[in-house]
Amino acid sequence: MNLFQFQYGDSQTAALLHSPLSIFKSTMYIWRGSIWWQYASAQHTKNNIYQAKATVILSKYDPQLHPAGSLAPATIRERFIAQLIDSLILWLPCFLTLFFMSGGQLRSFWVSPIVPQYLIEVSGIYQPSSTAFLWGGSIFTFHLPSGKEVFTHYPAPVLWIIYIAYYSVMHSLFGQTIGQRAKHLVVLDESHQRLALSTSILRWMYYLISILPFGIGLIGAEEGKSLHDRLAKSRVYRYHWDAGL
Secondary structure, rough: OOOHHHHHOHHHHHHHHHHHHHHHHHHHHHHHHHHHHHHHHHHHHHHHHHHHHHHHHHHHOOOOOOHHHOOOOHHHHHHHHHHHHHHHHHHHHHHHHHHHHOOOOOEEEOOOOOOEHHHHEEOOOOOOOOOOHHHEOOOOOOEOOOEEEEEEEOOOOHHHHHHHHHHHHHHHHOOOOHHHHHHOOOEEEOOOOOOHHHHHHHHHHHHHHHHHOOOOOHHHHHHHOOOOHHHHHHHEEOOOHHHHH
């Protein structure tokens, strides 16, 4: 048997010579497949977690999953944080309304949680149109001791409609706004049911009474019943976050 035959002619010898390489290649294929499977499984688990979180945020409040005995009055701190979250959500449509309707000359950089009250940054010389009041309201100028000017606007019918629709529809359909859902709060009536749409609208309007004068109507919020809750016969509760999962 010559060298050429030894290397390539004898199939058994060639198999023996190539078997370590074959084993190594097979091991690498299995290892890469295992790594890929672990990655795919981790991505699938992560996607399921994201979907579960989205379902939790957007799901309706179910009284059967959260019985009255498991509810507790919401604290002022929880309600305040929920309103701050809602204010960030409401800022975007109001900012876009002011920006595009003014041709990019008005930008809002402050937002109040419940009513559409903004501080305005004016770019250049702003000349309001005849319909500007509908979406921008009346703009007022305040002169600071430092010499700077601060602009605010009030009221703007279109922005008020955005606010009323957000709070009223969310409370009526889900029992909570997105900010309240993040803090596991829910607004219910005396029968521990979600508010009717008409009651939700009235509750938001009653809030204007609560904050005037000097927010005195907010006294009692620690028990989940501010003045606007008493007038609307509603209450803000806190519930255990995983009861509805």
